[in-house]
Amino acid sequence: MFSKRKLSTICLAVTLAMFAAGCKKKVPVQTPPPPPPPPAVVETPRPAAPVVAQFTAEPTSIQRGQSSTLRWEVTGQVTSVSINQGVGTVQSTGSSRVNPADSTTYTLTANGPGGSITASASVNVATPPPPPPPAAPPASTMTIDQRLGSDVQDAFFDYDKTDIRNDARDVLSRNASALKQILSDFPNASIVIEGHCDERGSAEYNLGLGDRRASSAKEFLQGLGVPADRLKTISYGKERPQCTDQNESCWQKNRRVHFAAGQ
Amino acid sequence: MKKLIWVGCGVAGALCLLYGQVAQIPVTKEGGIPALAIPDFRGAGDAQKFMAAFNETLSGDVRSAGRFKLVPKTSMPIFVPQQPSDFQQKPAPVEAPPPKRGRNAAPAPAVPTNGGGRWMEDWSSPPAQANFLAFGYTATQNGVLVLQGWLFDLSKDMSNAQLIGKRYLGTVDEAGARKVAHEFAADIISLFGGQSMFGTHIYYTSDRTGHKEIWMMDPDGKNQRQITRFSSISTYPTASPDGSKVAFTSWVKGQPAIFIFSVDPVRDLRYYNQAASVNQAGSFTPDGKQIVYASSAGTGRCCRIFIANLDGTGFRPISSSSAIEVEPKVNPKTGSDIVFSSGRSGPQQVYRMNMDGSDVERLTPGTGEASNASWHPDGQRIAFAWTQGYATGAFNVFTMNVASKEYVQLTHGDGKNENPSWAPDGVHLVFAKTRGKSSQIWTMLADGSQLQQLTTTGQNERPVWGK
Numbered sequence: 001m002f003s004k005r006k007l008s009t010i011c012l013a014v015t016l017a018m019f020a021a022g023c024k025k026k027v028p029v030q031t032p033p034p035p036p037p038p039p040a041v042v043e044t045p046r047p048a049a050p051v052v053a054q055f056t057a058e059p060t061s062i063q064r065g066q067s068s069t070l071r072w073e074v075t076g077q078v079t080s081v082s083i084n085q086g087v088g089t090v091q092s093t094g095s096s097r098v099n100p101a102d103s104t105t106y107t108l109t110a111n112g113p114g115g116s117i118t119a120s121a122s123v124n125v126a127t128p129p130p131p132p133p134p135a136a137p138p139a140s141t142m143t144i145d146q147r148l149g150s151d152v153q154d155a156f157f158d159y160d161k162t163d164i165r166n167d168a169r170d171v172l173s174r175n176a177s178a179l180k181q182i183l184s185d186f187p188n189a190s191i192v193i194e195g196h197c198d199e200r201g202s203a204e205y206n207l208g209l210g211d212r213r214a215s216s217a218k219e220f221l222q223g224l225g226v227p228a229d230r231l232k233t234i235s236y237g238k239e240r241p242q243c244t245d246q247n248e249s250c251w252q253k254n255r256r257v258h259f260a261a262g263q
Numbered sequence: 264m265k266k267l268i269w270v271g272c273g274v275a276g277a278l279c280l281l282y283g284q285v286a287q288i289p290v291t292k293e294g295g296i297p298a299l300a301i302p303d304f305r306g307a308g309d310a311q312k313f314m315a316a317f318n319e320t321l322s323g324d325v326r327s328a329g330r331f332k333l334v335p336k337t338s339m340p341i342f343v344p345q346q347p348s349d350f351q352q353k354p355a356p357v358e359a360p361p362p363k364r365g366r367n368a369a370p371a372p373a374v375p376t377n378g379g380g381r382w383m384e385d386w387s388s389p390p391a392q393a394n395f396l397a398f399g400y401t402a403t404q405n406g407v408l409v410l411q412g413w414l415f416d417l418s419k420d421m422s423n424a425q426l427i428g429k430r431y432l433g434t435v436d437e438a439g440a441r442k443v444a445h446e447f448a449a450d451i452i453s454l455f456g457g458q459s460m461f462g463t464h465i466y467y468t469s470d471r472t473g474h475k476e477i478w479m480m481d482p483d484g485k486n487q488r489q490i491t492r493f494s495s496i497s498t499y500p501t502a503s504p505d506g507s508k509v510a511f512t513s514w515v516k517g518q519p520a521i522f523i524f525s526v527d528p529v530r531d532l533r534y535y536n537q538a539a540s541v542n543q544a545g546s547f548t549p550d551g552k553q554i555v556y557a558s559s560a561g562t563g564r565c566c567r568i569f570i571a572n573l574d575g576t577g578f579r580p581i582s583s584s585s586a587i588e589v590e591p592k593v594n595p596k597t598g599s600d601i602v603f604s605s606g607r608s609g610p611q612q613v614y615r616m617n618m619d620g621s622d623v624e625r626l627t628p629g630t631g632e633a634s635n636a637s638w639h640p641d642g643q644r645i646a647f648a649w650t651q652g653y654a655t656g657a658f659n660v661f662t663m664n665v666a667s668k669e670y671v672q673l674t675h676g677d678g679k680n681e682n683p684s685w686a687p688d689g690v691h692l693v694f695a696k697t698r699g700k701s702s703q704i705w706t707m708l709a710d711g712s713q714l715q716q717l718t719t720t721g722q723n724e725r726p727v728w729g730k
Contacts, residue, residue, distance in 0.1 A: 159655070160606075160610060199656065200655050200656025201611065201632060201634075201656065202590070202604065202611065202632070202635055202648065202658075202681070203498070203499065203725070204499060204543055204557065204589035204590050204604065204634075205587055205589050205590075205604055205606065205611045205634060207512075207519060207541055207543055207565060207566075207589070208541070208557075208565035208566050208587035208589055208606075211540050211541050211559055211564060211565035211566075212564055212565065212587070214540075215540075215563065215564055233540055234517070234518060234540065235540065235541055235565065236496075236514075237519075239475070239496050239498070239514075240496070244700060246700075263517075
C-alpha cells in the first residue's frame with residue numbers, strides 16, 4: 001500500500017511531531033515539509049588494477065657469467081611496466097636476457113588507472129666450484145717431453161774438457177732421481193743424452209768432445225742407479241748450437257749435455 | 264823413299280798446324296813473369312751474345328793460374344786481330360825523296376810509326392808491352408759453337424810466332440762458351456808449365472736449403488749443385504783421388520756415420536758402418552781402394568783412427584791413444600803416412616804417423632790449437648789451421664814442410680780461416696773464411712795472394728778440392 005519510502009517519511013514526521021510536543025516550549029506544531037529526496041547516486045564500475053599474468057626467470061639458477069631470461073605478461077589496463085635492477089621500462093609483454101653477477105631479485109612494477117601491482121622473479125647465481133689443486137697432476141697426463149723439459153736439466157762443461165765438474169755433479173744427481181721416475185712412468189721409453197760443444201774448436205775434434213761428455217754423464221747417472229740400458233748417447237759436436245753469439249756466456253751454454261726422449 | 268817420308272811428315276806437320284797445334288815446349292821469359300795480352304774476343308752472329316761469359320772465363324782462368332801478368336785492356340791497341348791473316352807486315356822504312364824547292368813542293372810522304380794493332384810490334388811495344396798475345400773469335404757452324412784460338416809469341420816474326428792455333432767446340436749457349444774458354448785457357452796455362460783447374464771440383468757443406476748438405480761446384484764458383492738430400496746434418500766431405508767419389512759424415516740414420524757416394528751419377532755406394540756412437544770420414548788412400556776414418560768403435564769413446572775397405576769391411580784400428588784422434592789424411596804421393604789431429608798432449612795439435620800407427624810425431628809446436636791438416640799433392644807439405652798468435656778459435660791458414668816443420672802463415676785474421684785444401688795443381692788452396700756469423704768459401708794462391716770468394720748464399724764450409 002504505502003511504499004517503504006512513504007512509510008519512513010511518515011514515521012519521521014510523527015517522530016518529529018512527538019519530539020516537538022515533548023519540548024518545553026510549546027510552539028504551535030506545524031507539520032514540517034517533507035525533506036527533499038536524497039540525490040540519485042550514479043555508480044560507475046571501479047577499474048581493476050593491472051594483473052601480472054606471468055613474471056618468471058628461466059633458468060632460476062645459473063653459474064656466474066651465464067645468463068637467464070626474464071619473461072612477463074601484464075594484463076588489464078596498463079599505463080607503464082618497468083623492471084628494476086637496470087632492466088628499465090618495458091612493454092606489457094616481453095622477455096629480457098639478464099646477466100647478474102650475483103643472486104638478484106627482479107621486481108616488476110605495473111601501473112594502471114586501477115592501481116599498481118608488483119611481482120618478482122629471482123635469479124640465483126652460483127659461484128663456480130674451486131679448481132682442483134694444482135699440486136702434482138697425475139703423471140699419466142704429461143708427455144715424456146714435458147717431463148724431461150720440467151724435471152731434467154742440462155749439465156755444463158769447461159772448455160776442451162769432458163769431466164763432470166761440481167755444478168754438473170749437482171745437476172746430474174737431481175736428474176738421476178727425475179730420470180728414474182720418468183723411466184718408471186714410461187716403461188717403453190729410452191732417454192738420449194746429447195753431447196754438445198761450443199763453436200771454437202775444429203768440428204771433428206768437437207764431435208769427440210761431445211761424445212765423451214755424453215758418455216761421462218751416462219756413467220755418472222748409471223752410478224746413481226739409472227738403468228744403463230735405457231740411456232743412449234749421441235754427439236752433435238758443434239753442429240747444433242743452442243745460441244750463436246760469440247761470447248763466453250753463449251759458449252758455456254753450448255758446452256753441455258742435454259736430455260731428450262729416444263725415438 | 265826417304266823423300267816420300269819427309270813429304271809425308273811435312274804434310275802431317277802442316278795438317279797439325281792447321282787443325283790444332285799446341286807446342287809442349289815450356290816457354291819462359293828472362294827477367295820475371297811473362298806479360299800476356301788477352302783482348303776481348305768477339306763472336307760472329309749468334310755467338311756474340313755469349314762473349315761476355317767467354318771473355319770473363321778466359322781471362323779469369325789465365326789470371327788465377329798466377330803465372331802471367333795480364334796486360335790491362337786500356338793499354339791495348341785499338342785494332343784487335345781475330346786471325347793471323349789480320350796481321351800486316353810493318354812496312355819497311357822508306358827513304359824520303361829530297362825535298363823539292365818551290366812553292367808547290369809536295370809534302371814528304373808520311374811514314375807510319377804504328378799500325379794501330381795490325382802489326383805485332385804494336386802489341387809488344389809500349390804501352391801494351393806484351394810478350395805473348397792470345398787472340399781469335401767464335402762463330403756458330405752447323406749448330407755448334409766454334410772457337411778459333413791462337414797464342415802468338417811476340418818476340419818472333421809473324422811466320423814463327425804461333426804457339427797455339429786450335430779449334431775448340433761447344434754448345435751454342437753460355438755453358439758452351441765457358442767450356443771453350445776453359446779449354447783454351449788450359450792450353451795456354453799448360454804451355455807455361457801450369458795446370459788448369461778446369462774439370463776439377465770443390466766439394467763443400469752448405470746449409471742454404473735449411474739443412475747441412477754436401478754440395479759441389481767448379482773452381483771458379485760456377486755450377487754450384489747439391490749432392491745429398493738427407494734433410495739432416497751431412498758434412499765433412501772428402502774426395503777420392505780420381506774424383507769419382509765423395510765420402511762424408513751424416514746424422515741421417517741417427518748416429519754420425521760414414522757415407523760414400525759416387526758423384527756422377529749421384530748414388531749411395533752403401534758403406535757399412537761399424538756399430539759405434541761416432542764414425543766420421545777422414546780420407547781415401549791414394550789407390551782409392553780404402554778409407555781412413557775416426558771411430559769410437561771398440562773403446563766406446565770417440566775416437567781412434569781406423570782403416571777399412573770402401574764398403575766398410577776389413578776394418579782395423581791404426582792408432583791406439585786414449586785421446587781424441589780425428590781427421591786422418593793419407594799422404595797422396597807415398598800412401599805411407601798419415602797426418603791427423605790429436606788431443607794426446609792437451610789442446611789439439613797436428614801429428615804424423617806411419618800407416619801402421621808407428622812412429623807418431625807431433626808436427627806443430629804445441630801452442631794454441633792446430634787442426635784441419637791437408638796434404639800438398641807433392642806429399643811433402645801440408646796446409647792446416649792454427650790459432651797461433653790469436654784467440655781461442657781464431658784460426659788462420661798455415662802451410663808447413665813436414666820434414667823441416669818450418670811453417671808459413673798465409674792468412675792474418677779478417678775472421679776465422681779454416682779447412683784449407685790443396686788444388687790438384689799444388690798452386691791453389693780452397694778454404695773457409697768466417698766473418699762474424701757468415702762462413703763462405705774462398706780460394707787463394709799458395710803464397711796467400713789472389714783471394715777470391717766463391718760462395719755467398721747461406722753458410723758454406725768444409726771445402727775440399729778434388730779432381
